[in-house]
Amino acid sequence: MSAVSCVLAYALLVAGCAPRPLTALSVAGRSPRLTIAGWLTAAASVLLAVIAGAVAVAVHPGPVAARAVAALIVVGVVARLGWAAAVTVRAGRATRRRQRHGLRLIGRADAALAVVNVECAEPMVYCLPGRGGLVVVTSGARAALSPPQLAAVLTHERSHLAGRHHLLLTIGYSLARALPIRLFTALAAGVEVQVELRADDVAALRHGKLTVASAIAAMSRRPSPAGALGGGGSTAFARGRRLCATEGRWRTVTGFAAAAVTLVGLATGPYLAVILPVCATHL
Amino acid sequence: MAQMWGRRQPATVREVHAVLAEDRSIAYTTVLTVLDNLHRKGFLHRAMSGRAWRYEPAVSRAQHTANLMHEALAAATDPTGALAQFVDRMSAEEAAALRALLSEPGPR
Numbered sequence: 001m002s003a004v005s006c007v008l009a010y011a012l013l014v015a016g017c018a019p020r021p022l023t024a025l026s027v028a029g030r031s032p033r034l035t036i037a038g039w040l041t042a043a044a045s046v047l048l049a050v051i052a053g054a055v056a057v058a059v060h061p062g063p064v065a066a067r068a069v070a071a072l073i074v075v076g077v078v079a080r081l082g083w084a085a086a087v088t089v090r091a092g093r094a095t096r097r098r099q100r101h102g103l104r105l106i107g108r109a110d111a112a113l114a115v116v117n118v119e120c121a122e123p124m125v126y127c128l129p130g131r132g133g134l135v136v137v138t139s140g141a142r143a144a145l146s147p148p149q150l151a152a153v154l155t156h157e158r159s160h161l162a163g164r165h166h167l168l169l170t171i172g173y174s175l176a177r178a179l180p181i182r183l184f185t186a187l188a189a190g191v192e193v194q195v196e197l198r199a200d201d202v203a204a205l206r207h208g209k210l211t212v213a214s215a216i217a218a219m220s221r222r223p224s225p226a227g228a229l230g231g232g233g234s235t236a237f238a239r240g241r242r243l244c245a246t247e248g249r250w251r252t253v254t255g256f257a258a259a260a261v262t263l264v265g266l267a268t269g270p271y272l273a274v275i276l277p278v279c280a281t282h283l
Numbered sequence: 284m285a286q287m288w289g290r291r292q293p294a295t296v297r298e299v300h301a302v303l304a305e306d307r308s309i310a311y312t313t314v315l316t317v318l319d320n321l322h323r324k325g326f327l328h329r330a331m332s333g334r335a336w337r338y339e340p341a342v343s344r345a346q347h348t349a350n351l352m353h354e355a356l357a358a359a360t361d362p363t364g365a366l367a368q369f370v371d372r373m374s375a376e377e378a379a380a381l382r383a384l385l386s387e388p389g390p391r
Contacts, residue, residue, distance in 0.1 A: 091363040095358050099355065120349075125368070125369040126366050126368040128365075128366050136355070156369060172364075173363060176362065195367070196367075214385055216370050217382055220370055236372065237377035240381040240385075
């Protein structure tokens with residue numbers, strides 16, 4: 001049973017300790033894709049460890065009570081995850097369907113660009129992911145943005161569609177809904193931000209970092225009513241500042257290396273947690 | 284819907300079809316079905332007038348647009364990942380700070 005205890009201890013360790021360095025990586029904003037992979041690997045690592053450990057106890061001959069509890073845990077976790085995913089996906093689809101139907105009545109579609117233009121003074125640009133992805137642009141946004149800025153914003157939104165970021169967000173929200181432990185709630189918030197950073201990076205590669213940053217500034221022209229949001233500053237400002245910053249190559253490399261090491265560690269963790277005690281008993 | 288919003292008074296299927304048929308060949312039954320669907324979805328009200336239904340928009344175009352954009356704004360912060368908005372709000376201080384950063388000359 002000691003291998004199982006190791007695996008479960010590993011799960012607790014990661015669930016408890018992983019959020020902090022992952023959040024630090026998220027805030028640094030260096031490699032959004034690696035950071036997202038880090039978050040997802042940590043979550044998968046924990047879930048795999050718990051389920052594998054419980055399955056091992058349930059299957060292995062031993063005290064019936066322990067096996068029954070383990071089996072219940074497996075069924076419970078899987079059912080809870082399934083339910084949370086179903087609820088999240090259904091709600092998301094319902095909202096998108098309402099939006100699509102509503103937009104069909106008032107929007108003027110530009111079929112070649114998959115853009116829907118809407119008469120509305122409020123500057124807004126958003127994308128509707130899913131089958132037949134759309135980008136919605138209001139007349140207010142067209143008025144607020146210069147042509148290069150608008151192009152950058154469209155590239156940003158299209159990268160959300162092409163990268164299927166809504167799937168990543170759905171995974172994050174489902175996990176947080178299923179089991180609101182720190183790891184999963186931090187993951188949901190972290191993935192939300194990283195996905196925006198990734199889209200910013202894609203737009204910046206094509207249109208230049210300052211164009212994207214100035215587009216962010218132009219779209220946020222109307223300030224929030226009560227000063228800084230949530231005390232920690234808005235995501236928009238953090239994104240703009242990140243794009244304006246120039247960082248040395250060394251810092252980029254170390255950031256990348258840190259993220260990569262974290263990722264590898266989390267991916268191999270459950271296996272090491274099983275193998276090490278087995279090796280120890282054989283030595 | 285553009286047709287319906289452009290009218291000042293409720294219209295029957297026949298009246299709507301007459302206008303649409305000027306631009307393209309469209310069957311009366313098609314117009315009937317579409318108006319009925321829009322009614323079922325809540326975009327049109329209807330009242331019996333003589334032997335025919337008279338349809339009119341349930342909300343004005345402006346109100347409908349406002350409702351839709353409002354829903355999009357709300358959806359950007361709710362936990363379903365339904366859509367992704369380009370940018371959220373920032374405070375006046377942050378906006379000023381970002382503009383200052385953007386106007387600084389420096390290497391890209």
